Amino acid sequence: MTATRLPAAERSGIVRDGLAVGLATGAYGVSFGAVAVTSGLTVLQTCALSLLMFTGASQFALVGVVAAGGAPLSGAATALLLGTRNTLYGLRMAPLLQWRGWRRAAAAHVLIDESTAMSINRGSVPAARLGFVSTGTAVFVLWNAATAVGAIGGQVLGDPRTYGLDAAVGAAFLALLWPRLRDRRSQAVAGGAVLVALLLVPLTPAGVPVLAAGGVALLAGALGERGAGGRPA
Amino acid sequence: MTWTVLLAACLGCYLLKLAGLSLPARVLARPLVQRVADLIPVALLAALVAVQVWSEGSRLVLDARTAGLAFAVVALLLRAPFLVVVVGAAATAALLRALG
Numbered sequence: 002m003t004a005t006r007l008p009a010a011e012r013s014g015i016v017r018d019g020l021a022v023g024l025a026t027g028a029y030g031v032s033f034g035a036v037a038v039t040s041g042l043t044v045l046q047t048c049a050l051s052l053l054m055f056t057g058a059s060q061f062a063l064v065g066v067v068a069a070g071g072a073p074l075s076g077a078a079t080a081l082l083l084g085t086r087n088t089l090y091g092l093r094m095a096p097l098l099q100w101r102g103w104r105r106a107a108a109a110h111v112l113i114d115e116s117t118a119m120s121i122n123r124g125s126v127p128a129a130r131l132g133f134v135s136t137g138t139a140v141f142v143l144w145n146a147a148t149a150v151g152a153i154g155g156q157v158l159g160d161p162r163t164y165g166l167d168a169a170v171g172a173a174f175l176a177l178l179w180p181r182l183r184d185r186r187s188q189a190v191a192g193g194a195v196l197v198a199l200l201l202v203p204l205t206p207a208g209v210p211v212l213a214a215g216g217v218a219l220l221a222g223a224l225g226e227r228g229a230g231g232r233p234a
Numbered sequence: 235m236t237w238t239v240l241l242a243a244c245l246g247c248y249l250l251k252l253a254g255l256s257l258p259a260r261v262l263a264r265p266l267v268q269r270v271a272d273l274i275p276v277a278l279l280a281a282l283v284a285v286q287v288w289s290e291g292s293r294l295v296l297d298a299r300t301a302g303l304a305f306a307v308v309a310l311l312l313r314a315p316f317l318v319v320v321v322g323a324a325a326t327a328a329l330l331r332a333l334g
Contacts, residue, residue, distance in 0.1 A: 091254015165327030168302030
């Protein structure tokens with residue numbers, strides 16, 4: 002399954018799927034751009050985040066923590082912790098993509114939720130690669146274009162609260178969280194994390210509550226081993 | 235937000251991606267690593283929702299953002315697309331503030 006050519010119909014199907022995903026996620030880049038600028042980042046910083054960080058949840062987290070008055074360092078730490086899920090995707094994708102050298106270095110930049118989802122179930126290496134590249138490229142181009150539009154638009158909006166943009170950030174996080182709440186363990190961890198974070202809000206500097214809530218995941222992961230005795234979660 | 239912190243966070247996020255494509259796959263074979271890796275985004279995102287919606291500096295508050303979140307829950311239950319969820323939540327909060 003190395004260099005076999007894909008049938009034309011399969012190729013165009015995969016590329017079309019990638020473009021569709023790109024359009025959908027590109028659209029929410031507008032909200033990221035607007036929220037980032039109204040949180041106090043410059044247009045240039047906002048665009049740099051989409052170009053260089055290029056992983057939506059981490060970008061929203063960095064901006065969200067800073068907007069809530071948190072130290073930029075705790076915002077960055079939250080962004081990095083959220084970025085660890087891309088490491089997990091990479092471990093699963095490496096045997097499917099089989100890239101080395103500069104190709105691997107370039108692929109790493111577009112290793113995100115969407116490109117993984119659109120290539121992990123393909124039947125062959127060429128199909129997985131095509132799904133990965135077409136989705137990754139489509140999302141990258143549209144996400145960055147949309148960020149710029151949102152950032153420039155957000156600048157002229159004035160007070161973000163008038164437009165409910167502060168409420169939009171919470172909704173964005175919930176939408177990212179939603180598909181991960183399928184099993185009981187995840188629901189319990191989410192509930193525990195909310196409690197820990199809210200308990201700490203009055204007691205600690207901004208940014209700390211979110212990081213501390215990450216401890217709930219560590220605890221649940223460690224307890225899971227003992228409690229479940231190897232049962233799938 | 236300083237450029238140094240911003241660029242360092244970008245570099246860190248890239249290295250996390252590259253590590254995934256470069257590390258041996260057996261790292262994932264440890265169930266503890268897999269479980270914690272699956273649960274960390276859940277905990278962080280849930281905490282981010284809570285802090286974003288119910289805090290104002292170091293105070294806990296209940297305001298128009300809660301209504302926005304309620305809209306988001308309903309929209310997600312109805313399988314609305316991301317943009318509808320986010321824009322609808324903002325519009326709900328904005329409307330409440332305009333009325334109040």
